[in-house]
Amino acid sequence: MPDTVQVSALERTLTTVNDAANWVSAVAFERGVPREYELRKHTYGELKVRGLGAQAAQHTIKKVRDAYTALKTDIRAGNLGKEGSKRRRKAESKPVAFRLEAAQPYDDRCLSWQYDRQTVFIRTVDGRMRNVPFVCSADALKLLQAHRKGESDLIARDGVFYLVATCDVPEAERYEPDGFIGVDFGTANIATASTASTGYLAAGRELNRYRKRQLALRAKLQKKRTKSAKRRLKARARKEARHAANQNHTISKTIVTEAERTGRGLALEELKGIRNRVRLRKPQRGALHSWAFAQLGDFIVYKARRAGVPLVFVDPAYTSQTCAECGHVGRRNRVDQGLFICRRCGVVAHADRNASHDIATRGESVWNAGRESRVPTTP
Numbered sequence: 485m486p487d488t489v490q491v492s493a494l495e496r497t498l499t500t501v502n503d504a505a506n507w508v509s510a511v512a513f514e515r516g517v518p519r520e521y522e523l524r525k526h527t528y529g530e531l532k533v534r535g536l537g538a539q540a541a542q543h544t545i546k547k548v549r550d551a552y553t554a555l556k557t558d559i560r561a562g563n564l565g566k567e568g569s570k571r572r573r574k575a576e577s578k579p580v581a582f583r584l585e586a587a588q589p590y591d592d593r594c595l596s597w598q599y600d601r602q603t604v605f606i607r608t609v610d611g612r613m614r615n616v617p618f619v620c621s622a623d624a625l626k627l628l629q630a631h632r633k634g635e636s637d638l639i640a641r642d643g644v645f646y647l648v649a650t651c652d653v654p655e656a657e658r659y660e661p662d663g664f665i666g667v668d669f670g671t672a673n674i675a676t677a678s679t680a681s682t683g684y685l686a687a688g689r690e691l692n693r694y695r696k697r698q699l700a701l702r703a704k705l706q707k708k709r710t711k712s713a714k715r716r717l718k719a720r721a722r723k724e725a726r727h728a729a730n731q732n733h734t735i736s737k738t739i740v741t742e743a744e745r746t747g748r749g750l751a752l753e754e755l756k757g758i759r760n761r762v763r764l765r766k767p768q769r770g771a772l773h774s775w776a777f778a779q780l781g782d783f784i785v786y787k788a789r790r791a792g793v794p795l796v797f798v799d800p801a802y803t804s805q806t807c808a809e810c811g812h813v814g815r816r817n818r819v820d821q822g823l824f825i826c827r828r829c830g831v832v833a834h835a836d837r838n839a840s841h842d843i844a845t846r847g848e849s850v851w852n853a854g855r856e857s858r859v860p861t862t863p
Contacts, residue, residue, distance in 0.1 A: 485616075485617045485618060485619055486616050486617075486645060490613055490616055491645070493608040493609070493610045493613055494606075494608060494613075494638070494640070494645055495585075495640070496608070496609050496610065497588070497608040497609045497610075497638075498584065498585050498586070498588055498638065498640055499584045499585075500534065500535060500536065500609050501536065501540055501543075501544050501588045502582045502583065502584045502585070502586050502588070503584065504531055504534055504536060504541075504544050505544050505547055505548050505582045505586075506579070506581060506582055507527075507530070508523070508527045508531070508544060508545055508548045509548050509551070509552075509579040509580045509581065509582070510579045511523070511526055511527055512548055512549070512552060512579070513578070513579035513580075517549075517552045519549075520545065520546060520549045523545055523548070523549060524542075524545050527545060528541055528542075528545065531544060531545070535609050536609070537594065537607060539590075539591065539593050539594045539607070540588075540594065540607070543588065543589045543590070543591070544588075546589075547582075547588070547589065548580070551580045551582075552580060555575065555580060558575075559572065559575070559576070585639075585640040585641075586639075587637040587638065587639045587648070588637065588638050589635045589636070589637050590606065590607075590635060590636050590637070590638060591634075591635050594606070594607035595607070595636055595638075595647075597628065597632070599625060599628060599629045601615075602617060602618055602619065602620075602625070603615045603616055603617050603618065604616050604618055604647065606638070618647060627651050627653070628649060628651065631651040631652055631653045631654075632649050632650070632651050633650060633651065633652040634650045634652070635650060636648060636649045636650065642719075653790060655789045655790065655792070656789070656790060656791055656792030657792050658792050658793070658794050659747065659792055659793075659794070660794075661747065661748050661749030661793075661794045661851065662746070662747045662748055663748045663749070663844070663848065664748055664749045664750065664751045664796070664844045664845075664847040664848045664851065665677050665678055665679055665739070665742065665743050665746075665748050665749070665750050665751065665840075665844055666678045666751045666839075666840040666841060666842065666843030666844030666845070666846070666847055667739060667750060667751065667752050667753070667784070667840060667843065668753065668803065668836050668837075668839040668840040668843055669752075669753055669755060669777050669780065669781070670836055671692070672689075672692075672821055672822070672836075673685055673686060673687055673836050674686040674687070674691065674731070674735060674780070675735050675739065675780065676834075676836035676837055676839070676840045677739050677742070677840055678837065678840040678841045678843070678844045679739075679742045679746075684738060684739065684742065685834075685836065685837070686735045686738075691728070691731055694724075694727065695724070698720060698724050701720065702717060702720065705717050705720075728779070729779065732779050732780040732783050733783060735780060735783075736780060736783035736784040736787050737787060739784060740784060740787040740788050740791055740793055741791075743788070743791075743793045744791045744792075744793050749793060749794035749795060749796065749847065749851060750784065750788055750793055750794070750795045750796075750847070751795075751796050751797075751798050751843050751844050751846060751847020751848070751850070752781055752784065752785075752795065752796075752797050752798070752843075752847075753797070753798065753800035753803070753843060754797040754798065754799060754800060755777055755778070755781065755800065794851065796847045796850045796851050796854075797850075798843055798846040798847050798850055799846070800843070803839045803842045803843055803846075804818050804835065804839050805817050805818055806839075806842045807824075807826035807828065807829060807831060807838070807842075808833070808838050808839075808841035808842045808845065809826065809829055809831045810826060810828055810829040810831070812826055812827065812828035812829065814827050814828075818835055819835075820835075821835065822834060822835055822836070823835055824838040824839075
């Protein structure tokens with residue numbers, strides 16, 4: 485929460501370091517992206533002339549080198565298309581560019597925290613700036629005091645400054661689970677957990693309506709093709725991402741808290757690569773590709789680790805067609821999206837709740853298999 489003078493200094497700092505980063509990126513591109521040490525020999529002196537301090541210059545060079553490493557990783561992974569594709573050629577044909585308000589890393593030599601007063605000392609191009617106030621929740625402040633470690637990033641977003649701090653939180657010791665809670669992910673229902681006979685169900689109707697409305701608004705803005713429309717599109721994309729993240733935090737916290745309260749573990753579906761495996765009609769593709777299932781899974785994983793809740797991943801194949809009571813597998817068991825009727829034992833259940841119970845059973849099997857010794861017995 486900087487004042488007017490501090491805002492001006494922070495803005496000039498971000499503009500200066502990112503303009504310098506663009507120059508370093510051009511040098512790296514011309515010289516074939518050398519190693520960080522060699523790149524430092526070609527750029528460090530000029531960065532000092534431009535007014536950057538020793539630490540700021542080092543962080544700027546490292547930021548550029550890390551950006552090229554990330555680009556190389558994306559190319560190898562095929563994230564920018566196949567060799568010769570238009571998108572890949574565009575990325576490889578020019579230096580990596582940095583926005584003038586892009587994040588700049590700070591270490592403890594150029595940024596110090598005063599938790600009791602909720603202020604920071606931060607080094608800028610105008611010198612060391614003292615007593616810059618910051619705000620956060622009470623829980624976040626406790627987390628900072630207990631576990632902050634390493635670098636912090638200064639970010640400007642929509643005229644507001646943020647400090648993104650890294651906290652190294654140790655994992656709690658895992659307990660021996662008394663059974664497992666299965667979690668079934670979906671688009672109609674975001675998550676269904678076998679927490680009880682009824683089960684916890686996070687309905688996706690409201691979120692899907694929100695996404696459908698955002699999709700229509702994006703289509704209208706994309707047709708305009710103006711600069712203001714592009715700015716609005718970026719703002720809406722950030723807003724939608726924040727909305728989805730908030731939903732996922734709420735759902736994951738509810739599931740992990742219930743598992744911790746009952747002393748059970750969590751069994752999740754292994755959904756990596758689902759977008760490549762699943763074939764859907766065009767109206768369904770938007771729902772699948774805007775579904776942040778990976779983020780929800782990640783939130784459950786890290787919350788479970790912090791709470792010491794045992795967690796396993798299971799193969800999701802045929803969970804929608806398998807009866808949780810008798811184990812019968814059949815396509816006809818799944819009557820429609822919400823109804824499951826077993827053709828062998830006749831059990832009638834909510835389709836997603838039945839799948840969550842099946843996932844829980846598989847999770848217990850995976851956990852028990854992991855505990856069994858594979859060492860042959862001594863004759």
